[in-house]
Amino acid sequence: MTVRIVVADDQELVRAGFSMILDAQPDFEVVAEANDGVEAVDAVRAHQPDVLLLDIRMPTMNGIEAAGIVCAETGCRVIMLTTFDQDDYVYDALRAGASGFLLKDVRREDLVHAVRVVTAGEALLAPAITRKLIAKFTSHGTGPSVALSAERLAVLTARERETLKMLARGLTNAELADAMVVSEHTVKTHVSNVLSKLGLRDRIQAVIAAYETGLAVPGTNG
Template sequence: MTIRVVLADDQELVRSGFAMILDAQPDIEVVAEAGDGAEAVEAVRRLAPDVALLDIRMPQTDGIEACRVISAETGCRTVMLTTFDTDAYVYEALHAGASGFLLKDVRRDDLVHAVRVVAAGDSLLAPSVARRLVEQYTAGGPRRTAPGQDPRLGVLTGRERETLLLLARGLSNAEIAAELVVSDHTVKTHVGNVLAKLGLRDRIQAVIWAYETGLVAAGSPPLGSPLPGSPPPGGGGP
């Protein structure tokens, strides 16, 4: 199956470069390019692509507003693009419904991988972007509850809490498997359980939830240390 992509960036050279990389893949086709968010929304409505790559900062309608409309009105999944990993709009973009966030200096292979991952229904968050979210919350960003006190933490097993913590730090499934010394399949099971128990759409929402509840903050405890809301040693499950 061919993954159909709409690519929006107000810088023509960046846009054409990304389009060239993606069109060179046998399973990916760039069906439209756009110079601003309004054009991107129109193209998504008209062409019903699988993935929209959106520059976060564009004239007129920016990438965040385009993402919000696309997420609300269509089944197209979005990946946000930015020049800076300290972009002040990271949190807002993720809340708008973005399924991923990439820097514009992303490696060719990582760009292609991101499109395939998001098209398959998963989501991704670069570790540098996860760090940005940590910085925002430790600087006084909004929290819904006191740190670690959300009652839903009680439904997670100890291993699921560890998985959530590593998710929030921006680790991939393979990296989580290496940290926990388990198989990739086991990690997928834990991630699925975390999302189902917390009522979250995807791993991006899990990251946001972890920061909003204060489960993750700068100087988070290393793996193996008790997490906020964790049961005494021996509690929880595998």
């Protein structure tokens, strides 16, 4: 399967460099480039890509606003790009619905890996960062919302609820497999079922849902 990608950045050299790196992968295709947020939204609507690389700071419409539109209208995964490693930017990206966050000085192999990660439905944040951010903002009642009620969790099996609860702790698939004494393949199946049954975009939204519904409590391990 070919992963279709749109690259949006107002700096031509950055945009061209990222596109060249990604297009060099046999299973990637950069279907469009965009110079600002408006062009990025238009490109996603026109080309229906799987992944959008989106700079946070752009003219006309910034990346956060563009991400919100793209995530609301499509199933495209959004990776936010920035030169600043600050919690506020990460939080704004999550709130807009983005699946990941990268610094612009990312290494070539990490850029390629990032696209593969979000395409597979994974969260592009280290587990510790995910846990810290979500716990921080949900504990103050101002976190990103997936508008999920506790009653919706009734559609999950006991094993799927356990999986969701552990996701909220920021565990990787390997750590989940060890904790649940199952294979990583089984873990992936449980995670996929959780996302599908609850209508969630990716693991980041699953973490948010676990806190929002009270299944997980900020500041605890279970």
